[in-house]
Amino acid sequence: MMRPKIAFAAAADKTKFVFDAEALSRLEACCDIVREEPLSEFSSTSSQAVLAQIDVLITGWGCPKIAPEMIKAAPRLRLIAHSAGSVKLIIDQAVYAAGITVTNAADANAVPVAEFTLAMIILANKRMFEMRDRYRADRNRANSTAMMDEPIGNYHRTVGLVGASRIGRKVAGFLTALDVKVLINDPFVQADDPVLAGAELVDLDTLLARADVVSLHAPLLPETRGMIGADQLRLMRDGTTFINTARGALVDEAALIAELQTGRIHAVIDVTYPEVPVPSSPLYDLPNVFLTPHVAGAIGRERLRLGELVVDEIERFIGGRPLEFEVEPALLERLA
Structure with missing residues (x-):
């Protein structure tokens, strides 16, 4: 043979x-x-x-x-x-x-994306990016350590996963190691899905309104393009962190930038649309944005x-x- x-x-x-x-x-x-x-x-x-x-x-x-x-x-x-x-x-x-x-090999590529997402969730709930900036700015610990008395941290926080994709499921699995509440929104998830053993299935509006961190893991389809727009962003409570490691086109970027410019929410953005933002994009300079160059996946x-x-x-x-x-x-x- x-x-x-x-x-x-x-x-x-x-x-x-x-x-x-x-x-x-x-x-x-x-x-x-x-x-x-x-x-x-x-x-x-x-x-x-x-x-x-x-x-x-x-x-x-x-x-x-x-x-x-x-x-x-x-x-x-x-x-x-x-x-x-x-x-x-x-x-x-x-x-x-x-x-x-x-x-x-999408399943293998999902592992580092899920790891990256978990790390960002933990850091976001502890507001580490803001704490880093305060520490750099004052070169003492008065402003940064003052945040320790604010209601921050990961204990009993709520994490919303938009999309129970291969990556979304891995993130949900990782989150079982934390004392957090997990919400999932996905139209294909049924009540008997194993992912719901440690999570609650809710509609998108409920997830956006309740979560301290919203992490996007939906595929880019005609019906999901621009699924996160001004109306959805307004539902997020003050201080919420929005994470996108999925596809930039899932988000109305102009609406996201407008919301971020108010300082009301924070964002961790690994993917954009267009894939590389124009040099003048506010995403590069906004203090409440942690922008990475599409590196959540395997590198x-x-x-x-x-x-x-x-x-x-x-x-x-x-x-x-x-x-x-x-x-x-x-x-x-x-x-x-």
Whole structure:
């Protein structure tokens, strides 16, 4: 029996740490790697020569769109294993029509996002960013330590998770280690869902009005675009912290900036729309905003999880075992 042949497709500058020597060794034990350098396009003669041979394509950040023309050039292709988060943006429905199985490493990418979110929730409830700024400004502890007598901290606070996505569920799991109340809003969660063992299912308005921290974990769909606007932001109580590690387009950014400029609420923002705010954006300078450059997901050595998960899936596929993270056609549209 011939060994399956495999190749990679991604932006070369985004592959560091994803596949280390151990991961590549595992791949070589079950497959023949046709080309270790990732393909950055599918139209050249050299790329098409690679595509014609492969049974498995490992994709990653920066992978070109997998469209009918590419599928035609890869008649043996049976598995696409995406070594990054959501595979939604690179997969055409023609992939499924061709009988190709799809899996992705979104579950591995969810781990650092959930860790980042947990850290931000803890720091926000203790108002650490404001305390840091006060300490820097006065160079003594009069103003910063005075905050210790305010009703801050994580004990018996309420955290609202908008979206019981893969990441939202991991955050909910992490929060069980804290003495906090967890609220969840998600139209797909039913009363018997295990995530509700440690959380209360509520409508969005109730969550926004009750939570001390609101963390957004919904996918970007036509019906969720701009789901957090001026009306929703007004429901948040004074001092609430809004966290977005999901998608910038879920939020009406102009409305968010206007609310933040009042100083009434705080925000931790890892994603924006557009993805990089214009240089004049107030988000860079507002004292009640902690702005990060889309780094909640896997960075540096955290990317090793992605490669390990993909190798696990490929080994299962070649061994004829069920995949753990297969992306079915119906699921594709609901992905972030």
